[in-house]
Amino acid sequence: MAFERSCFFLVFFFLAVGMASSSPKYISYDALNVHMLGGRGLLEKFLVKDDCPFDAAKEDLTPLTGTCKGPYYNPLVCCNGFKQIACRHSEEINDVDNGCAIALFSNINKQGGYPNALFEKICKGDKEGLSCADAKPKAAPKH
Numbered sequence: 001m002a003f004e005r006s007c008f009f010l011v012f013f014f015l016a017v018g019m020a021s022s023s024p025k026y027i028s029y030d031a032l033n034v035h036m037l038g039g040r041g042l043l044e045k046f047l048v049k050d051d052c053p054f055d056a057a058k059e060d061l062t063p064l065t066g067t068c069k070g071p072y073y074n075p076l077v078c079c080n081g082f083k084q085i086a087c088r089h090s091e092e093i094n095d096v097d098n099g100c101a102i103a104l105f106s107n108i109n110k111q112g113g114y115p116n117a118l119f120e121k122i123c124k125g126d127k128e129g130l131s132c133a134d135a136k137p138k139a140a141p142k143h
Contacts, residue, residue, distance in 0.1 A: 025090040025132040027083070032120040032129070034101040054089055056103035061085060065112045073114075079123035080135065082108075087132035094129075 064081035068074070085108070086093055092100040108114060123130055 025087055026094075026125065026129040027086050027090055027132065028094045028129040029120075029125075030096050031086075031093045031101040032123070034096055034105060050103075051098040052100035052103055053092055053098075054100065056100065056107045059085060059104065059107060061108060061111050064108065068112065068114070070114075073118060073122060075122040075124075079119065079130070082119050082123060083130060083132060083135035086130075087135045090132055 063084040064078070066081075068078035068081045086104065089100060089104070092098060093104060094101075108119075109116065125131055
């Protein structure tokens, strides 16, 4: 009886872990709204934690900057490019206290010359945020 109960709890544990890890990642609206804190100004360097485990300045932004061009920013193209970059680090970006979201948006806006809050305005998701389930990498050129 005790063995059966142990097996049941073990199966339940692995099932719960499997379901949790298979849930789609997303970029939260809190992370998208981080632009409200402003750019990476001198004052902000003292107010925002810099505990980001990845270097946003070294991120390859070509999936976004190579396809998302103004003056008309196509939401389908721009949001897919944005998600290709942001979804790689969704857990870190969703933790708005570590500085990752601010650093990434600052780098995106600096390198791409995008208007402030562009992705918040044109990229719409569900109640949780922007789903990463449909982030499609750009097809590699055929030689």
